Each structure stands twice: as C-alpha cells, then as structure tokens.
Amino acid sequence: MMEIESMKLNLFLLTPLLITFCLSLSYAQLDRSRKPEPQPTPKITLPVIQRAALANGLKILLVERHGLPIVQMQLVLQTGSASDPPAKSGIANLTAQMVREGTGKRGSLKIADDLEYLGASLSIYSTTDATLASMLTLKEHLPAALEIYSDVLCNPSFPDSEWTRIKKTHLTGLMQRKDRPVAVADNVFAQLLYGSSEPYGRPTDGTDASVKLISLEDLKTFYTTNYVPNNATLIVVGDVTVAEVVPILQNCFGNWKAGKPSFPLFSSAPKIDSTRIYLIDKPQAAQSEIRIGHVGIARSNPDYFPVVVMNAILGGQFTSRINLNLREAKGYTYGARSGFAFRKEAGPFIAQAGVKSAVTDSSVIEFMKELRGICDADVSQKELDFAKNSLVRGMPQGFETPGQISSQLVNVVLYNLPDDYFNTVVQNLEKVSIADVRRVAQQYLHPNSMDIVVVGDVALTRPGLDKLGYGKTMLLDPDGKRIE
Amino acid sequence: MKVSLALTIMLCAMTALSYGQLNIKFEKYVLPNGLQVILHEDHSTPIVAVNIWYHVGSAREKPGRTGFAHLFEHMMFQGSLDVPKGGHFGSLQDAGGTLNGSTANDRTNYWENVPSQFLELALYLESDRMGFLAPAMTQEKLDNQRDVVKNERRQSYDNRPYGRADETIAAMLYEPSHPYSWPVIGSMTDLSAASLDDVKEFFTLYYAPNNASLVIAGDFNPAQAKEWVEKYFGGLPRGKDVDKVAVNQPTKNAAKRQTMEDHVQLPRLYLTWHSTPQSGADDATLDVLADILAGGKNSRAYRSLVYEKQIAQDVAAYQDSREVAGLFQVEITAKPGFTLVDIEKVIDAEIVTIQQSGVTERELQRSKNSIKANFIYRLQSVGGFGGKADQLNRYNVMWGDPGSFNKDLARYEKITAKEIQEAAQKYLTKERVALSVVPEGKKDLEDK
Numbered sequence: 001m002m003e004i005e006s007m008k009l010n011l012f013l014l015t016p017l018l019i020t021f022c023l024s025l026s027y028a029q030l031d032r033s034r035k036p037e038p039q040p041t042p043k044i045t046l047p048v049i050q051r052a053a054l055a056n057g058l059k060i061l062l063v064e065r066h067g068l069p070i071v072q073m074q075l076v077l078q079t080g081s082a083s084d085p086p087a088k089s090g091i092a093n094l095t096a097q098m099v100r101e102g103t104g105k106r107g108s109l110k111i112a113d114d115l116e117y118l119g120a121s122l123s124i125y126s127t128t129d130a131t132l133a134s135m136l137t138l139k140e141h142l143p144a145a146l147e148i149y150s151d152v153l154c155n156p157s158f159p160d161s162e163w164t165r166i167k168k169t170h171l172t173g174l175m176q177r178k179d180r181p182v183a184v185a186d187n188v189f190a191q192l193l194y195g196s197s198e199p200y201g202r203p204t205d206g207t208d209a210s211v212k213l214i215s216l217e218d219l220k221t222f223y224t225t226n227y228v229p230n231n232a233t234l235i236v237v238g239d240v241t242v243a244e245v246v247p248i249l250q251n252c253f254g255n256w257k258a259g260k261p262s263f264p265l266f267s268s269a270p271k272i273d274s275t276r277i278y279l280i281d282k283p284q285a286a287q288s289e290i291r292i293g294h295v296g297i298a299r300s301n302p303d304y305f306p307v308v309v310m311n312a313i314l315g316g317q318f319t320s321r322i323n324l325n326l327r328e329a330k331g332y333t334y335g336a337r338s339g340f341a342f343r344k345e346a347g348p349f350i351a352q353a354g355v356k357s358a359v360t361d362s363s364v365i366e367f368m369k370e371l372r373g374i375c376d377a378d379v380s381q382k383e384l385d386f387a388k389n390s391l392v393r394g395m396p397q398g399f400e401t402p403g404q405i406s407s408q409l410v411n412v413v414l415y416n417l418p419d420d421y422f423n424t425v426v427q428n429l430e431k432v433s434i435a436d437v438r439r440v441a442q443q444y445l446h447p448n449s450m451d452i453v454v455v456g457d458v459a460l461t462r463p464g465l466d467k468l469g470y471g472k473t474m475l476l477d478p479d480g481k482r483i484e
Numbered sequence: 485m486k487v488s489l490a491l492t493i494m495l496c497a498m499t500a501l502s503y504g505q506l507n508i509k510f511e512k513y514v515l516p517n518g519l520q521v522i523l524h525e526d527h528s529t530p531i532v533a534v535n536i537w538y539h540v541g542s543a544r545e546k547p548g549r550t551g552f553a554h555l556f557e558h559m560m561f562q563g564s565l566d567v568p569k570g571g572h573f574g575s576l577q578d579a580g581g582t583l584n585g586s587t588a589n590d591r592t593n594y595w596e597n598v599p600s601q602f603l604e605l606a607l608y609l610e611s612d613r614m615g616f617l618a619p620a621m622t623q624e625k626l627d628n629q630r631d632v633v634k635n636e637r638r639q640s641y642d643n644r645p646y647g648r649a650d651e652t653i654a655a656m657l658y659e660p661s662h663p664y665s666w667p668v669i670g671s672m673t674d675l676s677a678a679s680l681d682d683v684k685e686f687f688t689l690y691y692a693p694n695n696a697s698l699v700i701a702g703d704f705n706p707a708q709a710k711e712w713v714e715k716y717f718g719g720l721p722r723g724k725d726v727d728k729v730a731v732n733q734p735t736k737n738a739a740k741r742q743t744m745e746d747h748v749q750l751p752r753l754y755l756t757w758h759s760t761p762q763s764g765a766d767d768a769t770l771d772v773l774a775d776i777l778a779g780g781k782n783s784r785a786y787r788s789l790v791y792e793k794q795i796a797q798d799v800a801a802y803q804d805s806r807e808v809a810g811l812f813q814v815e816i817t818a819k820p821g822f823t824l825v826d827i828e829k830v831i832d833a834e835i836v837t838i839q840q841s842g843v844t845e846r847e848l849q850r851s852k853n854s855i856k857a858n859f860i861y862r863l864q865s866v867g868g869f870g871g872k873a874d875q876l877n878r879y880n881v882m883w884g885d886p887g888s889f890n891k892d893l894a895r896y897e898k899i900t901a902k903e904i905q906e907a908a909q910k911y912l913t914k915e916r917v918a919l920s921v922v923p924e925g926k927k928d929l930e931d932k
Contacts, residue, residue, distance in 0.1 A: 030715065032566040032612060035575060036604040042530040042703070067528050068863055109791070112781035117850045119857025138857055165794055172750070172797050172819055179645035179748050284747070286642035287635070319570070319577050328570070331631025334639045354639045356631075386578050393580020393599050400529045401864040 044396050046422040047405050049412070050242050054250060057230030057258050061409055062245065063237045065402050069139040071238035071245075072402035073146070075153060076413045077131040079226040082199035082264035082344075088214050090206020092126035092226075094170060095219045096133075099227070100124060101162035103155040108162050111152060120145040122152070128200055129344045130414055131226070136403070139239045143248050150252035156223065163216045174208050178478050181282055181455040182354070185289040188280060188480040189453045193295055193348055196480060199264040200347060207479065228259035233413045237402040266345050269295045272449040277364070277465050277473040281458040288360040288456030289352075292367050296349035297444055299342035299415040305428040306436040307340060307444060312387040313437065314338050314374050315351055319386070321370050322351060330366065332359045340444075344414065349445070357457050361464030364452060371447045378434050392426050506859060506889035510876060511706065517722040518694025521713055522876050522886045524701040526866050532702035533867025534606040535595040536614075537877040539697075540690035542670070543589050543663035543729050543808070551633065551670015552678055554587035556686050558629040560594065561585070565616035569625065572609055579605055586869065587668055590729075590807035591881060593874065597867035600703040604712050610698070611716035614691060618684045626683060630675055637669050645748045646921050649815075653756050656740050656917045657811060662731055664809055692723020697880050701873035702866040733809040734758050737915035745924045750797060752817045753824045754919040755831070759812040759911050762805040762882060768895035769907045770803035770812055775851040776843050776904065777801045777834065778814060782850070784834045785814070793830065795822040807882065812911055824920050835912050842905035855896050859889070 052060040081092040100122065101108045115122055120137040133153055137145035177183045187203045194201030206214070234253070236245055272294055297307065308316070315322035315338025326336040333353040341347030351371065355363040399405050399422075412421060454461060458475065465473045475484040510524040542553045563569040576583050581598035596606045641647040651667035658665035698717070700709050737758050760766050778785045778801035789796035797817040804811050816827050865871035879888035 030719065032608075032616075036608050038579070038599075038605065039601040039603075042600050044530055065528075068860065070860060070864070109782055109787070113850065116780050116782070116854050117846075119853045119855075136861060138860060165791070168794065168819070169790075169797065175749050175820065176645070176797070181643060282747070286638040317577055319573050324570070327632055327635075328628065331628050332635070334632060334635040354635075354643065356635055356638060386574075390577045390580055393578075393602075394582070395580070396530050396599060397580070397582060397597055400531065400866070403864070 047237075047399060049409065049419045051419075052242055052246050054229065054253060056254065056256055058249075058253050058256065059233040060242075060246065060249060061233060061235045061413065062240070062242050063405050063409070064241060065237055065405060066239050069239050070402060071137055071139055071142050071236065071240050072406050073133075073135040073137070073149060074235040074237075074406040074410060075133040076233045076235065076410055077226060078129075078231050078414070079261055079263075080126045080128050080130045081202065081204040082128045082266075083226070083262050084202060084206075086197035086202070087210060088206075088218060089202035089210040090170070090204075091214055091218055091222045092131060093205050094166065094211070094214060095222045095227075096124045096126050096131055097166055097170070098158055098163060098219055099156040099223070100152050101166060102157045102159040103151045104157055105155075106148075106151060108159070111148065114148050115145070118145050118148075120148070122149065124152075126204060128204060128347075130410070132410065134403075134406070142240065142245075146248055146252050150256075153227065154253065154256045158216055158220055158223070160216065163219075167211065167214075170205070171208060171211055174205065174211065181285060181287070181289040184280060184282075184478045185291050185352075185453050185455045188278065188455075188476060188478070189291040189293070189350065189451065190348065191480040192278060192451045192453065193293070194269050198269070199266055200343070200345065225259060226261045228261060229253065229256045230258045231261035235406045235409045235413065237406045237409070269346075272446075272451055275448055275450045275452065275470050277452040277454065277468070277470050278476050279458055279462060279465065279473045280453070280455045280476050280478055282455050283457055283459070285357060285455070285457045287354040288357050288363075288454050288461055289354050290360070290363060290367070291350055291352050291453040292364070292371070292450055293338075293348055293350040294446055294450050295346050296340040297342070298344060298346045299411075303440050303444070304342065306432045306440040308391065309384070309387050309429065309432045310374065310437045310440050311338060311340055312391060313379050313383050314370060314441075317387075317390060321373070322367065325366050325370060326353055326355070326363060330359070330362070332356055332363050332366070336367075342415075357460050360454060360456055360461040361468055364454075364465065364468060368447060371445055371450075374437075374441045375445055375447065379437050381434065384432070384434055384437060388429050388432065391429050395425065506863070506893060508863070508872065508876070508887060508889050510886055512880070512886055515693065515713070515718055517718070517720055518692070519717050519720070520697040520880060521710075522697065522699045522880060523706050523709060524699065524866075524872060524876060525704070525706065526701060526872070527703045529866075530600045530703050531597055531866065532600050532603045532606075532700060532704045533595060533597045533871060533873040534603070534610060535593065535699040535701070535867065535871075535873035535877050536610055537697045537881045538592045538691055539590070539695050539726065539881055540592055541588050541590045542666065542668040544690060545663070545666070545670075548674055548677060549670075549682060550666040550674040551637075551668070552674070552682060552686065553592060554668055554670065555630060555633050555675060555678055556683060557585050557587045557592050557594075558633055559621065559625065559683055560613050560617060562620070562625045562629060564613040564620045566612050567609060567620075572613070575605060575609065581606070582868070584869065588806075589664055589668060593869075593877065595867055595869070595873065603700070603704050603709065607712045607716050611720065614693065614696065614717070615720040617691065618687050621680055621683050623680055626678070626680055630678065633669075634672060634675055637672065637675075641669055646746060646752055648744070648746065649752070649754055649919060649921050652742065652744055653754055653813075653917060653919050656742060656919065657756055657758070658734065658809075662734065662809070663729060664806065688723065690726060693717060693720050694722050695726050697877050699873040699876045699880075699886070701871075701876065729808050731808055733761050733764070737913060737917070739915045741918045743920040743922060743927065745927070746921050748921065748923050750817050750820065751824050751920060751922040751926070752815060753827055753831075754921070755814045755828075756917040756919070757812045757911050757913065759803055759810040760805060761808055761810050764805065764810065766903075766907050766911070767803065767805045767810065769899050769903050770805075770810075770911065772848065772851045772855070772896065772899055773838075773904050773907050774801040774803050774812065775854070776847050777838070779851065779854075782847075784838065785816070785831055788834055789816060789827065789830055795819055795826050795830065824922075828918075835908065838905060838908045839912070843901050845901060848899070848901050848904065852896055852899070856893065859893050
C-alpha cells in the first residue's frame with residue numbers, strides 16, 4: 001500500500017499515509033466487544049409547509065425540495081370508498097379508474113401516450129377515506145404534465161366503450177382475488193368486524209355482486225358530487241416554489257367548479273361477544289393466512305402516540321414481541337406483525353401472519369399469548385426505550401424523497417393535523433410511559449373478544465383450531481358467507 | 485449531489501431528446517485487503533446509507549445445495565463474534581435505522597439506512613459479520629433460519645398464484661449444469677440438506693473483503709468515514725481470489741412446451757427466449773423492445789390483447805439480463821372465456837409485425853423519454869434497494885465503474901428503430917420455451 005517514492009515526491013501525501021499507519025497499529029488493539037457510541041444528533045429540519053388557495057376553494061400545500069429536478073403532485077379528495085352506497089361498493093374505486101379513460105379533448109390511449117412521452121407517471125386510486133391522484137414529473141415538463149393531470153381530474157368524459165372494458169377487467173380482477181389468500185383474509189376480516197354493508201366493512205374494490213349493479217351514471221354522479229375543488233387539497237413537493245406553481249395551477253384548475261361533496265354514514269360496529277375462529281378453505285395451501293383483531297381507534301384518538309409505541313413493542317417492527325416469537329424463536333413464519341389502521345373513524349386493529357399449515361393452531365396460541373401478555377404485565381424500560389428510540393430516531397427517513405414528504409402531508413390533510421405537527425411528534429413520543437403502554441393495551445386490545453380469520457387447508461388445520469378453546473370453528477366461503 | 489439536465493425541446497417530436505449528464509460525484513479506493521470502498525456525499529437529509537455487495541449469488545451453489553446463498557444471507561443477520569443473536573437487528577432499530585438484504589443469481593446485497601450520527605455503528609456491524617460470522621454460527625441458528633426460509637418459499641412461491649412458473653421455465657430453458665437452471669429460493673430438499681460446514685465453507689470462499697464492495701452514501705464526513713472504514717475493515721484478512729463463473733450465454737434456443745396446473749382462476753402463457761447477458765451489446769435494445777411490446781397502454785401487445793380485442797387481462801414483457809446470461813420473456817393472462825391458443829396467435833402476430841415493419845419513431849422516443857425520467861427518479865433515495873448506494877455498487881461490481889450512470893443512459897440514447905427491429909428478428913425466434921399455467925383440472929385450456 002505504501003509507496004515510498006510517492007511519499008518523497010509529494011509532501012501532501014505524507015499526512016494521510018501516517019494516519020493510516022497509526023490506525024493500522026490501533027487496529028491491533030481494537031476492542032470489538034464495545035459497540036460504537038453515536039455522534040452528536042444532527043439538527044433535523046422538517047419540511048416547512050407553505051399554503052395557498054385558488055378562488056374556487058382548492059387548497060394548495062407546498063414543500064420546496066430542491067436538488068433533483070423533479071416535482072411530486074398529490075391531489076387529495078376527502079372522499080373514498082367509505083362513501084360508496086352500501087349495495088354498490090366499488091364506485092369510488094371505479095370512478096378513479098375511469099377519469100383517466102377519456103376527457104373532452106383526449107381519448108384513453110392519448111392520455112397514456114401524452115404522459116409516457118413526458119416520462120410522467122400518474123396513479124389514481126381510492127382508499128376507504130380518500131381518493132388520491134399522484135403524479136411524478138420532471139421539472140422541465142411541469143406545465144405540460146399539469147395540463148394533462150388537470151384535464152383528467154377536471155374534464156373526464158366517461159366514454160361508454162371504455163366503461164364496458166374497465167368494468168369487465170375489474171370483475172375479472174375480483175375473480176382473481178380468490179387466488180390470493182392474503183386478499184381473501186383481509187376482505188373477510190373487515191366484513192366480520194364491521195358488517196358487509198358498512199363503510200369499513202365493504203371491500204374498496206367492491207364485490208362481484210356490487211360491481212355488476214354499478215352503472216356509468218353512478219360513476220358520473222359520484223364524480224360530480226365529490227371531485228370538486230372545495231373537497232380537495234393539492235400537495236406539491238419538489239424543485240418548485242409557490243410563485244412558480246400557483247399561476248400554472250390557476251390556469252389548470254381555476255375553472256374547476258365547486259360543489260357539495262358527500263360524506264359516509266357510520267353506524268356502530270357489531271359487538272364481538274367472545275373470541276371466535278372463522279375458517280376459509282384453501283385446499284392444499286402451503287400456508288395459512290391468519291388475521292386476529294377487532295375494531296381499533298380513529299386517528300383523532302388522543303392516545304394515538306401511546307398506542308403507536310405500544311404497538312411497536314407488540315408487533316410493529318422486526319424486533320417486536322410477535323415477530324421475534326413467531327419468526328425468530330419458533331420459525332413458524334416469514335414474518336408476523338400487528339398494526340392499528342388509523343383512519344377518520346376507528347379502523348381495524350390486526351395481528352397477522354402467513355404460517356406453515358401444520359403450525360396454524362400453535363401460531364394462534366402464540367399470537368394470543370402476546371396479545372394477552374402486553375395487557376397483563378408492564379413492558380420493560382428497555383423495551384420502551386427501544387421502541388421510542390426506533391420511532392424518534394427513524395423520523396428523518398420518512399422525509400427523504402418528495403413522495404415520502406407528500407405522503408406525510410396526506411395525513412395532515414386527511415386528519416386535520418396542525419402545520420407544526422411534525423415538530424411535536426418527538427416530544428409526544430418521549431412522553432409515553434410504561435404505565436401509558438399498559439393502560440392503552442388494556443383499553444384498546446381485547447383478547448377475549450377478537451375475530452380470528454384463517455385462510456388455509458381446512459382438513460389439516462381445523463382439528464387443531466377446534467381444540468383451542470374458542471368454540472367450534474365456523475366455515476365461511478371466500479366471500480365471507482357462512483357455509484355451515 | 486448534482487444532477488444537471490439539458491433542457492428538452494418537446495416541440496421536436498421526431499428529434500431525439502438531448503440527454504443531460506447524471507453527475508453523481510463519488511470517490512473510490514481499495515483497501516490492501518481488496519475491499520472496494522465508494523463514498524458519495526448527499527447532505528439533503530440527515531441519514532446515511534451503508535450498502536455492501538458480495539459478488540456471490542445462487543450461481544455459486546453446489547449440486548444438492550440450491551437455495552444456499554440465500555439461506556446464508558439470512559445467517560448474516562443472526563449475529564457474529566461480537567454481536568449477539570438479535571444484536572444486529574436490535575442495535576440498528578434502536579438507532580432508528582432500517583435494514584435488509586437480498587440474494588440474486590450473481591450477487592448478495594446488504595444495506596442499512598441510519599441517522600447520520602450512527603454511521604460508525606453501521607460500519608462496525610457490517611465489518612463484524614464480514615470478518616467474524618463463522619465463529620458465531622450454531623446449529624440452532626441454522627435450523628431456525630432454515631425454517632424461516634422454507635416459510636419464505638411457501639409464502640412467496642408455493643402459496644402465491646403462478647408462483648412456481650419462473651423456476652419451471654428456468655429448468656426448461658437451461659441445461660441442469662447451468663447455474664441459472666435452479667431458482668434462488670432453492671428446493672425444500674436442498675434447504676433441508678444444508679449443514680453448518682456448508683455455512684463455514686461458503687463464508688470462507690465468498691465473504692472475504694476482496695469479494696465485496698462497500699458504498700457509504702448520504703450525510704457524512706468523508707475523512708471521518710475513511711478512518712472508520714480503516715479501523716473496522718482494514719484488519720480483515722484477504723481471502724482467496726474468486727474465479728469467474730465458468731459458464732456462458734446459451735445461444736441456441738430449443739422449442740419446448742409444457743403445461744402445469746396451479747391454484748389459479750385464469751390461464752397464463754409465458755414465452756421465453758435466450759437473449760443476452762447484461763454486458764451484451766443488445767441488452768438496452770431489448771429493454772426498449774420489451775417496453776414497446778408490452779410496457780404501457782399504447783404498447784403493441786397491451787393495445788391489441790387487452791385494450792382492443794379484450795381477450796387478455798394483462799400482459800408484461802421484459803429483458804432479464806444477468807451476469808452470464810439473459811432471457812427475454814413475455815407473459816399474458818387470458819380473460820375468462822379465452823384460451824391460451826387465442827392469445828398466442830395474437831402475440832405471435834404482434835411480434836411478426838415488429839420483425840417485418842419495425843417500430844415508429846414516436847414509440848421509440850416515448851420509451852426513451854420514460855427511461856430517461858426513471859434514471860432521474862431513481863436518484864431520490866440514498867439507500868435501500870435500488871437507491872443511489874445500491875446503484876453505485878451495481879455499477880461497480882457489474883460494470884467495473886461506480887460512475888456508469890451516464891454510460892448506462894447513453895446506451896439507450898443511441899438506439900435506433902432499425903436496431904429494435906433487428907433485435908426482434910434475432911432473438912424472438914420460433915425456437916422458444918412456452919409454459920402454460922392453467923387452473924387445476926382445466927387441461928382443456930391447455931395451449932397445444
């Protein structure tokens with residue numbers, strides 16, 4: 001490594017080479033048993049949110065992120081599949097698909113061609129609570145990309161021929177859903193928790209029966225009611241300023257007409273009297289998909305932070321109790337976890353895994369042991385510190401790319417968080433105590449009244465599951481109907 | 485990091501866009517023990533990415549040990565001499581970091597993204613498992629991760645629709661002696677056979693510093709990082725040189741046809757041809773051909789099969805180029821009521837049309853524009869799979885120069901419509917491997 005000649009020739013080289021030499025010496029005494037300590041924590045600057053609005057009510061949130069010549073757009077409509085009429089679930093989702101199938105000036109293929117030619121990518125979809133239209137474009141094409149984006153969102157023409165095709169393709173997709181045990185388990189679980197015609201109980205993409213009932217007129221009505229600027233917020237993140245983008249947005253979205261958006265009607269979820277197991281047959285399945293849980297809490301719940309910390313310890317990270325037990329200690333699964341879906345209203349709490357068929361009953365036992373364990377005893381100080389460290393120190397990673405920043409802002413928009421919200425997260429997490437974790441576990445986890453859904457080989461798994469003490473398992477079909 | 489892009493003139497639709505320079509600044513040096521080190525600063529977020537590629541994958545597996553390279557990757561997370569079991573994940577998650585690893589045919593990669601103040605921890609952990617994994621291996625750890633990997637196989641392949649198609653095609657396409665003839669995930673039998681001695685042998689042969697490439701990317705001080713690299717990696721001993729994988733690109737396709745049943749609702753057709761490895765002159769051309777054939781709504785096959793005739797639910801095509809060989813694949817799922825015979829006629833006609841009449845300038849330009857944009861979009865993250873650190877390592881290990889971003893993009897810039905047509909003629913021949921996956925008990929949908 002050391003070339004003596006070059007040392008002679010260049011004095012500047014001398015110093016670094018000597019340092020290297022010293023380090024090599026110190027290496028001999030390197031004590032590897034001691035983990036290095038962190039350097040001082042750098043100052044973290046969270047994005048500054050700038051606000052603007054158009055006269056028609058369209059709110060604009062902008063975060064400047066210079067460096068790469070790209071801009072991320074995210075239009076958030078405050079209406080999702082929870083607003084679908086009960087018998088016609090799938091309307092929000094299908095409307096989102098149809099807006100890009102034709103406008104006053106562009107056909108379906110032309111929309112796709114124009115976007116691809118710019119290298120811009122567009123995705124439009126509905127969740128239970130919202131409809132999101134996100135577009136990523138190079139800065140140099142921003143005006144052109146925004147013109148197509150607004151054309152799709154403000155002037156869709158809902159062509160008959162495209163609807164026939166989209167509907168058929170969508171129904172075929174629903175049929176293929178049966179191939180995926182994960183999708184079957186998720187859908188049946190939501191139905192059991194909320195009821196099959198409730199806002200959070202219906203699948204976002206609908207069912208075969210509900211989609212067949214949907215007409216193009218239904219989509220047009222949904223569009224006219226909900227795709228209105230006073231129901232929308234446009235998040236813009238990237239290499240752009242308010243001064244640059246607002247005039248373009250005025251051009252593109254200025255003529256979008258305000259309206260009266262619809263809101264979902266929630267009724268209370270059915271009460272679960274005692275923990276029961278529901279089984280859906282997937283003959284010869286290599287694994288059983290397990291879902292365990294009940295209705296959780298809304299995003300607005302004041303215990304949000306203690307619940308996040310509690311769940312991190314329970315099943316929210318790789319080193320959580322559930323994963324360390326079922327994956328690393330027992331080897332039952334490739335991964336097990338738990339989580340609260342925080343929504344406008346109370347979303348589900350779910351503990352889940354895909355497990356080897358032969359250990360389906362043992363896996364349920366371990367899940368229930370962990371769910372009871374976190375209610376029945378305090379977590380250790382070490383576990384608490386670990387969960388908080390992981391969440392607090394991990395924060396900057398959620399703000400690296402324009403896409404990540406815009407996802408963070410979607411939460412601000414949907415759940416009415418204050419603009420300085422991100423600056424308060426650390427102190428809110430730090431405040432959580434061992435007693436808080438125990439309290440929220442007892443308050444929001446109910447191991448004695450949970451629904452357990454298993455999608456797997458009934459012949460193989462049922463005998464074991466029947467003996468777990470939750471009564472005889474109930475057989476359902478893949479649509480969630482009782483068949484026995 | 486600086487990326488400067490030349491302005492694009494969209495009005496000239498028939499003129500090639502002028503590609504700018506992807507100026508990813510980096511410094512590369514090599515330790516005396518052979519470890520390649522690449523540093524790339526990007527201070528836009530207070531995080532730093534550590535990424536290591538070991539130039540070993542499933543292609544190095546011995547007969548009867550398929551899946552071993554990946555099983556070994558799992559063992560790398562189980563602690564090393566100075567890091568207890570659970571300590572690797574534990575310390576990084578306590579630091580607010582994220583981490584993962586993956587195994588492919590030709591390489592295995594490991595990464596962690598940590599808040600800037602924890603760079604030394606990440607380097608310490610990576611060096612400890614590079615230097616001292618073997619002494620910490622136990623039968624218990626191996627048995628546990630063997631179970632986890634078998635569960636991964638169940639979850640990602642056996643219990644997933646069409647999940648066993650790729651390994652079936654690989655076995656049809658390659659001679660059994662070719663290392664791409666078996667899947668990275670391996671077989672259950674071979675996973676069961678893996679022993680502690682196998683772990684130690686593999687570690688000695690392939691996990692020495694001279695078979696590795698380390699990237700540090702993000703918010704860090706380079707002088708400090710170099711000190712730490714020297715401190716933690718400098719004393720690890722060099723291993724034996726690793727020879728190149730001694731096989732080549734099979735050139736002659738054999739016409740083969742097979743049907744398999746699966747737990748699926750709809751039949752799917754896979755057509756596969758030998759193509760070129762990643763170093764092949766036609767590699768980028770085949771990427772563009774795949775995009776023009778099945779990339780978006782206006783692609784030839786999507787438009788014809790899915791949009792107009794509506795006999796297929798979806799279609800995809802790609803050039804999968806690896807280190808010693810590549811393949812070109814088209815996959816199409818039939819809509820209910822249509823057979824794979826219907827589908828195959830239409831896809832064949834679309835391929836023949838490209839072979840006979842070529843592609844339009846608009847199609848070519850549209851593909852190039854999307855590809856160029858994606859080169860930029862890929863620079864958003866410093867770490868993780870496909871982030872800048874991972875790309876620097878890919879270019880370093882596979883291209884011999886971490887700064888190959890522009891060279892890579894330039895491959896696409898110069899492609900002509902004529903080259904696309906010629907590639908279709910040369911590669912998409914009648915001698916191909918056709919696999920039909922059909923719903924159980926529905927052999928009548930079989931493509932004869």
